[in-house]
Amino acid sequence: MSAAAPSLQPLIDSLLAGDRRALSRAITRIEEGRHDVIAVMEQLWERRQGAAVLGVTGPPGAGKSTFVDRLVVRLRDQQHRVAVLAVDPSSPFSGGAILGDRIRMQRHAADPEVFIRSLGTRGHHGGLTRTTLESAVLCAAAGFDRVVIETVGVGQTELEIVGVADQVVVLLVPESGDVIQTMKAGLLEGADVFGVNKADRPGVDELVRELRAMAAMGRGAAGGEVPVFPVSATEGRGLDPLLNELTSRLDSGARPLRGLNPRGLVARIVGEERARLGRGRALDALGAGGALEDLGRQLEEARVNPYGVVRALLEHWQS
Ligand SMILES: Nc1nc2c(ncn2[C@@H]2O[C@H](COP(=O)(O)OP(=O)(O)OP(=O)(O)O)[C@@H](O)[C@H]2O)c(=O)[nH]1
Ligand SMILES: [Mg+2]
Structure with a gap:
């Protein structure tokens, strides 16, 4: 194992001690495509063990951040240290914060066991898959044993971003019906669990039926049938069964960086x-x-x- 540049050692030591600011600075180096990230990653790669990565994806406005906020509550109840990485593939610059995500997860801001970070890529190197993967490994190295990645999109390309995840939740809403028609194959291959959000509104039953029919015909990311849960992230309705399913999957069968092609x-x-x-x-x-x-x-x-x-x-x- 080669050591990272000596000047980076204090940053790595602080990160390993669980310091959130050091973690954030290290992620910025990844976003900037710094060459020295390779030595840092080499030193920290094994530390990913024991952490589980959860991808939450779906069309814009589906309620991903609202759902993630609820998920964080559950994971904190279970005494996990939780990192949330919010990815915006449409923007090459994260600038460190996506306002909506911050607002919806505000109640966790003061919790030292929660780390929330927006993620971008400056477009020079690697792209979002590598940025996401490396950031998730650093979160794990900093002692966050549950890493949640929120990313916009329902297409194959966007699902690749969460290809590093142990479990992928695809969150849909009745309004995303057209999207589903065009994205069926990709959706099913990438998903472990479907959530149909905004179940407090009309149109949910039909989408749930449609997804269940689709799920019965194909195989999900892990090879089995993908369960479909109607939920309301704002009201909390129907959330427990979905959260139970997810957390028990993570507790029992997390496969670190499952989607990774080394x-x-x-x-x-x-x-x-x-x-x-x-x-x-x-x-x-x-x-x-x-x-x-x-x-x-x-x-x-x-x-x-x-x-x-x-x-x-x-x-x-x-x-
Ligand atoms: N009626 C209803 N509204 C919801 C529900 N969940 C989320 N919303 C609302 O939908 C809007 C978008 O929610 P977000 O959680 O920001 O959605 P998102 O998918 O993270 O959005 P982007 O990150 O911008 O793609 C907000 O106004 C939420 O309050 C729900 O279960 N029911
Ligand atoms: Mg969001």
Whole structure:
């Protein structure tokens, strides 16, 4: 095991001691795509053991945050330390907070055993899957043994984001009917449990029937039939059966990072790092004292065609 850069050791030590600010700072480094994250991850990877990751996904406004707030109450009742990561795939910048999520989970803000963080990617490296995975592992390393990931979406791509989760709850509402029609296959493959939220409104029974029929025909993420629960997250109605199902699944059969394809992960990270190194080499070659410094200068003065310079660089490396 290689140690992280010495300057990072205090951050890692604070994180391992459960310090939420250190955890948040470490996650920011992930979002920024810092190179040193790899050494940090290497050092902390084994610490994911014992933590369970729960994905909550569904269309915008389905009530995910309201549900997560209730889920956190339940997990805290069970003495778990809970981290909530709210992912917004539509925005590359998290800025640290999504207002609605914060408001709906406000009552946990003062609880030192709860960590709430919005997650974005600055778009340079890795993308959201890697950001989510690495942040979840850091939460586990900081002693949060239940990590809840809230993410918008019902399509295959969005479900990939929670591919790192041990259990995935897909939360739907009657208004999302059209979405369901187009997303059936992806929905079923990605879900362990369906919640049909806003059951205090009309239209829920029909959607529950439709989902149950769909679930009976296919296989969910874990290979079994996916249970469907009508709930009202705001009123708390019908929530207990769903929460019982979820927590008992997490307690008994959590499979850390179930959806992870380790070969794919390594291949992707190596690709990213090589690209980064390649960029560095190209800049060196074109910079002061570099083999192609003259070309770099001409590029700056717009006297050469950039694509011609790319060709020259590639030829330079091949020779
Ligand atoms: N009637 C009713 N409204 C609900 C229920 N659950 C949530 N809502 C409302 O739906 C709105 C959206 O709730 P959120 O919890 O923010 O939904 P979300 O899925 O997290 O939304 P995004 O993160 O923006 O995608 C809020 O106004 C909630 O009060 C419910 O069970 N019944
Ligand atoms: Mg939300």
